[in-house]
Structures are given as C-alpha cells and as structure tokens.
Amino acid sequence: MCEGLGCGGSKPGMNELRESLIQAVDLHNLSDDVKVDFTGCHGFCQKGPIVVIEPEGTFYTHVKPKDANAIIKQHFIKSEPVKRLLYKDAETGKYIQNYDEVPFYKNQQRIILRNCGHINPEKIEDYISEGGYKALQKSLCDYEPLEVIEEIKKSGLRGRGGAGFSTGMKWSFCRQSPGEPKYIICNADEGDPGAFMDRSILEADPHSVIEGMIIAAYAMGATKGYIYVRAEYPVAVRRFRIATEDARINRFLGENILDTNFSFDIEIYEGAGAFVCGEETALIASIMGKRGNPVPRPPYPTTTGVWGKPTSINNVKTFATVPVIINRGAEWYSSIGTEDSKGTAIFALTGKITNSGLIEVQFGTTLREIIFDIGGGVPNGYEFKGVQTGGPSGGCLPASLLDLPVDYKNMAQSGSILGSGGMIVLDNNDCMVKLANYFLNFIQEESCGKCVPCRVGVKAMYDILQRIIDGQGEMEDLDLLEELADTVKLASLCGLGQTAPNPVLTTIKYFRDEYISHIVDKSCPAKECQALIKFAIDEGLCTGCTICFQSCPTHAIIGRKGERHTIDPLRCTQCGICEASCPSKAIIKLDRCEMEKVVLV
Amino acid sequence: MESQKTKNRKESEEDFDDNPTGSMSTVLVDKEEIDDHFDYEAIDGIIESSGRILKEIQNKYNYLSKNDIKQVTISLNEALSDVFPILEEIDERILEGIIFAKERKATNLIPILQAVQEHFDYLSKMTMKRISEYLDLSLNEVYSVATFYTQFKYEKPGEHQITLCSGTACFVKGGNILLDAAEKHLNIKSGETTEDRMFTLETVSCMGCCALAPAVMIDDEIHGHLKPSKLIKLLQKTRKGGS
C-alpha cells in the first residue's frame, strides 16, 4: 500500500497530514497491512493535498489532517471509500473513485512523468523496482556509445528546454568535438513564471534524470556532469542530493560504473536567482563562478563550454526521457507524436482554469483537448480568451487557434514557442496589454543588461506599453512598438532578448483591437487597467460588512456597518484591493462608456 | 568549572529541544583554528547534540526547513557564546569555518557566498572582503558577481520574510493587487525592510505553486488563494506572534 502526498513540502500542514495518517494506522492496528509513504507531485495540484491508496488506485482529494482517521477507518476496516473526499466530476456530478478514470489523468499519456506520484523519490529501491537503471545496464553492456547516439537520433527526441534542437545531433557534435574531458550539464534553472515541471520531476523522480545523464555521459564520453538547479527549489536540491548519494552507493555513479571501465559523477550546483542563467552560455559562466552574462555563439558550448571544453547542455525533461527511449526502443518513441515533433510534451496548466496542474500529452494534441478535456475549461462561467504559452519568451494564442495541434512547428508559426511548457489560461477579465506589459517588466528585471537592444529596447517598449495602459498612448506608438520589437528580436545577443518581444508581437497580432481601444477609446475592455476604470459599489449586493472599508489604504470608502457603502471617487486610487477583498462581489468596475452613462443618469 | 560545563551542555540541549533543529554547523568550527584557552569539550558537546537532534528530525519528518536552520543558528550562537567570550569572535570563527570548508578555488565563489548568506542572512562588506582574500580575488570581482544574482542581500533582513509570488499565474489572479496591499499596509516598497525591522518584503518570479495562486510565503509557510484583506490579517497575526 502506498500513499501519495501531492505537492510535497509546498503546502502547509503536509507534515501534520502524514503524522495523522501514521497515527490513524497505528490506532487501528493496521501497521502490518498499511504503509504510509510519500511520493512526489501527482500533477493535479488543484485538488491537493492528494492521497492515493494503492494498488487499486483510490484517489482522495483535498485531504485534511482531521480526515486521516476517516480514511483509514472507512477504507480499510469497512472497505468502502470515503465518498466526500473522492474526485467529483463537475459535469456529471458523479464521484470517481479510481485514479485512472479521472478525466484529468485519463486523457494524458505520461512518459516523462511515468513515475511521478508512484514511487518514493528518496528510495532508490522504488525506482529500481519500476524498471529503473535497466536502460543504463542495457546501454552500457549492449550498446557502443555511438549506437546510443544513433538510437536517440532515430527516436527524433528534441530538446525540451524550449528551442527544440535535436538531442542526438547535439550529443554527436559534442562527441566529435576535440578536447578532453567532456562535460554534460543538466539545466534545471527553470525560471519561467508559471512553469514548474522541472521542479516536479526532480522532486518526484530524480533517479530518471540521473540515469538519463549517465547514459548521455556514456554516449558522449563525458566524465563529469553538473546539474544547475534554482536555489528557490530547496526540496528538489535535497531530493536530488539524496538520489545521487544512493546512486553512488549502488555503483551507478562514480568509478567503474557497473564494473565497466566507464566512470562518471554528478555535481550539484545551486543557482543564485538569475533567470538569464537558463541561457546556455550564461549558465556556463555561472558555473565557472562569474557573472551570468551570456556570450555570443558561436563558438557553441558543444565545442567550447565549461572550462573551454566540449559541453552538452540538456534539459531535465530531455534527460528523463532518455531511459524510456533506450528501454522501449527508438521506433516505439518515434511512433508517438507528429511528423517533426516526436514523443510527449509536459505542460504546466495554470491561470483561469478549473484543473490546474502538471499534464503530459503527446505532440499533436490540440489546445482545445488540453484546455477543455484535461483542464476542464475556464471556471466561474467566464469566457475563454486566450492562452499564454512558453512563459516570457512565448506568445498569447487566441481562441481562434484552439484547434491548433501543439508541436514545435505550429507553435513557431503562430508566433509563440513551446518553451518550457507553461500554459497560462486567460479569460475575458484579463487585459492583453497589461499582460504584455507584465512580461516586459519581468524581462527588463531579469535581463543581464549587457546588450543594448535587450536593456534599452525592452525598457523603451515597456515605457510605451505603460503609456498605453495609462491612457496616454497614441497610434504612432503602436508602429514604434512593432519596430522596436523587430529590432530587439533580431539584434539581441542571447535567446532571452531574441524571444522577449514575443508576448508583445503576438498580442498585437491577435488582439490588436484591444490595443486600439486602449489608445483611441481610452477604455480597457477587460477592465483591468487602473487608469481607465472607476470602481463603484453595487448597492443591491453590498451587505455592509465593512471589509472593504477596513482594507482600503486611502480611506476612500464611506459607510457604516450594516449600511450600504459608497466610494469617494476623489480619494480612490483604483488599486483594486477592495474588489479583491469583497466577499459578496459587490464592487464593480466601470469602463469609460459605462462611466459616462452613470454620469448621465 | 566541571559543573558549569555540564550545565551548559544541558541548557544547550534543551534549547535544541525547543527548536527542534540541527545544523550543518559541524563544519563550522575548525579545531586547529581555535586557541588553547577555548573549551573544546563544551564545543564538541554542543555540536554533538545539535547533530543528534538534526538526525532525529530528519528521521521523523524527512525534511529540514530553512526556518529550522535559522533557529539553530540562533541557539547555536547562544550556546557558543558561553564558550567564546566575544560574540564578534564567534561570527568570525563561524565565517572562517564556512569559508574554509570549501575548496580554495575561484570558481567556488558563488557556493561560498550562498553558504555565508545561509548562515548570516546577508553579506556584509567584511564577509565579502574575507571571501575575496581567501579566494585570491579582488573585492571588486566578488562584489560584481554577487550583485548580479538576486539571491544575495547586503543589509540585514527583517525578522519576518514576506515573499510574494509575482509569477504569471499569480499575476492573472491578482498578485499585483496583493503586492499593492502589502506595500501600503507595511508602508514600504518591495525589497525593503520596515523601520522596526519586523518585515522584509520581497517578490520572486515564481515559487512553482501556481495552482495556489495568488500565493505568498511568510517565513517558510506558503499561503495560497489569498485576498488582500486576508493577507493583511496574516501580517497582523505574524506581527503579534513575533513581538
């Protein structure tokens, strides 16, 4: 019997839940039959904390420490599930007991996330019993290094870090480059806001990454590996450290791995909070203890990388896929996915979506299937407006592109990128201009500042968007914005700058009317831009609870307890705190047309 | 003297029981670096007990939070202050211990800075100077590298760390309003510390718990699905609990 605690240490009260489950098991004298264990992230974070009873796979959601007793008592002693904690299907209203039948999981194909939520990440035995390290044995004993590269090439695996360069090609470049020793780096500096799959894999299945790295090292003839993890992920670092130590004890790492003459070891390197270090050359500079400034390529890291030696940098997900390909063969892998994008892709589905969490689907799945079938659509009856993919380097795709099959080629054609795989769903309350502005703000904070287009150009674009948001934009601004975006895209030194204008370009492309209404009508259709809206209180809905009164920082709300409140428009700064705090949703936003109407009345 | 020592040890053990923590401090105090008049046994005792407690917690919870480590720093300092006469000297010894624990090569700069900050919460000019001396770098280079990374701080942070997530998922769910509310409530801007040194307000680009958006981390605990009014209540509660 196994138990999964979704979302590891990120939720408060997690330790209490485990404690109370253990106590409940002891209380009912079931400690011989029931084993309370923890796993990594299940991906269905919306419903967390999650408890899964295995082997039959009963799926409990939103479990609180006080529910522990009920689960143990009812499930094991009475042998019937605790109904109120089961997953409830929103459409049919039925309770679903089994893990695999939940629509969120049913429509997925989990290859990279195969073990996530099934094994204890801190126990190497769990991983081995799921077939772990077999691929390593197979490649070390049955394959020559070149055959491994051939196999990966045949499988059509492309880098999962964002650019989608062929992994097999990269490995063979690195192998052919003169210079010893060779290095491999696992890039786990996942800084994209809204993407957390690398963290989940490292927390839930670190051994698959280690195995992938060893196979890669064998194929390339590398002797040393680094993994560069964000310092913001302490749990991932800790679990990975435990995993490397276990692997060393089991002789998967170190001198003469599995009694062959191949030696390899991994060093963990913690990043120090710089998004730009996800860029290859900046990452290398950071590992060498310097400022994380990118340098122009060529020379590529495959010829001149860490300490000037050939280095291959691959993403966490790429490494986690490698063992499966070796185990099940390149042909099997290349049968999944589309013509130019093989295999599966992981997405972090967040934003205005019913089931947010981590999903894995094969390439070629349409956005509609991802967002509506797996994600369950937009909650609270709002309308789907668009989806932002690939983080700050990606773009916003409108509802008209919902039937676009997701793969590298289609995404690039639509102006976005697959990127790290973040997918933020937006509804009609989200202003696209403000979103583009948000991403530019992120880039200008995170840019290294070395090259002019990225440092000055992005700032200039940010200033223009800020003007538009403040209602002071002009139509010429839009042309200048597009010209600036083109320049930044073409002239920037590294990938960060080259992709930075994507959110602006795609929002202008697909949501141009929204920009125009900001500039010409001075109104924000989504009612999000503070300078273009006014707040008012719907007197019918206001209950006079005084919560808004208390939270208003400028004391602009007038009204006694129990009475209808009003907003003093002269004092109100449109900060939106009252709206977010109001329990009865009585605070409404008025755009320009509505304001005029109110004045007329 | 003998009884004093055992008493010290007992006290320190109790300290650790209250704050169930351990620390990586076993490497902190280098025996050869300590002059003869220091009490080895007492130091060993403190370190031993901290190590033991560390293991217990690790076994029990399988996890050591940053807050635990922070608390142990405080208790370790208290315990050691009985043994070392001057507090500054302890800082110096600990600093040396942390620095000397890493190999002496320039590429270790960032890990050393991280380890020092983990312990002292910030990088002072003195610590940076010591690091530059150890690694044979100029202070310029250390400063230049450190300021590139947002993780490093140069001022002592407040007692409570408020970290707001400004990731995209939190942004579309009203994270900016939350930040606005916190800034106005505490009367500081993001990245600053309140005058009474109670709170330090910070934003991070993503905490990776987008399903909880908008999320705020207060000290080491993540609070999700927050409203401005709820956040302000949490802040008030934290302030009361702390003082």
Add this chain to the structure above:
Amino acid sequence: MPTIKIDGIDFDSPPGWTVLEVARFLGLDIPTLCHYDGLEPWGACRLCLVEVFDANGSKLVSSCTHPVSEGLDIKTATKRVIKTRNMVLELLISECPSSKVLQDMASKLGLNRVRIAPKWKDCILCGLCVRVCEEQMMAGAIQFGNRGQHLEVSPPFDIKSDLCRQCGACMQICPVITLRCDGADAATVLCNGCYNETQPSCADEFDSYDCWMGLKGECGTCYQVIETKKEE
C-alpha cells in the same frame, strides 16, 4: 584557410579571424562602439551587426565576435541590417544624447529622428572602461555591478578601490566623455549633425566637392559661412 564570401567578395581568411577583422581588412565599413583593438570582443553594443546567410535563411550576428568558418556568406549592409542598426543607435542616443561619438555616428549613418524619450544618462554601459582597466591596465578597479535596468559601472560599495592607480585609461577610452557640441539648441536629442550628408552642403553651391580637407560636405562649415555671408 576558410574561404568566406563577404558582400560578394570571395576571400581566403586566415583562421581565427572575426568577420569584423576581415571586413576592415577589405576596407568594408562596419560601425562599432564597444569594439576596441587590443581588448577582447564583447559583442554588447550590437552596432556591428551583419547578416549571415545559410541554408535556413539568414540571421543577424555581431561581426566583432563571429569567427570565420568555411563557406560563410555575409552581407554587411543589407536593408535589414541598416534598419536594425539604426534602431539600435536610436536606442543608444535616447540613453545618452550628450555623447559626441554617438552623435557623429548618427550623422554618418543618416539617423534623423529619435522617437524614444531621451534619458540624458552619463553612461551607456558599453563596458570599455571595465575591460581596459582589467585587460590592459591589469587593475580591475572598476566592475559591473547589479544587472538589467540597474546595471552600473562602479567600484564595490561605491568606495574608490585600492586597486585604482588613477591611470586615466577609463577616461581616455570612454565614448561618452567627449561631449557633443551643443550648437544653437542644447535641448534637441540629435545635434545638428555636422556629419550629416542629407543637409544642404557645399556641393549645392560649388556643383562639386572641392574641399582641401578631402571631405565630402560632411562638415558643413563652408555652407554655413556662405549662408552667413548672404545674410550679411
């Protein structure tokens, strides 16, 4: 020896050269700012962009850092290059309109408008002073601090470094330290552009350039003299 094609010229380049070196060798003019002979290429100003053509299309690279390789096909002044380069210069001038080096470059490249609000900063963060201090003076007294929008050149904690020998190399190399001539109206972002070939020049008066300095109307001095004489 790698054979490359630059602006249609086939050239056997010595190995290890950069595109910029080849272009300068052949007398092709590529404007540069952060490049300086004797310092390691830095590739930050992006003014030396050239277009590289390959099977997949083309892309812009900085010529000061791009090494030559067999079969490289390069054009130094395509429409795309010029448009992008001018925009980059526009960005640079908007940061620091008081620099003579930038203003001269603007006149030379024919930049005649700056649509971005000027910031009137004192530093364009080209990194020349940092590099000359470290690479040529072996001092390393000034360094980059912070990053992104907060990037600055400074000694640590803004206190003068012990390593500084006050050699003045940083001042000598700085492209911003030479101020532009203010001319009649100091508040304009672009100066009057004495270099600017688009303005009426002596050739209008004399039908051809007949300059003892070998200039082609860039200085504009004669024209101004004639104009003032006419007015008198």
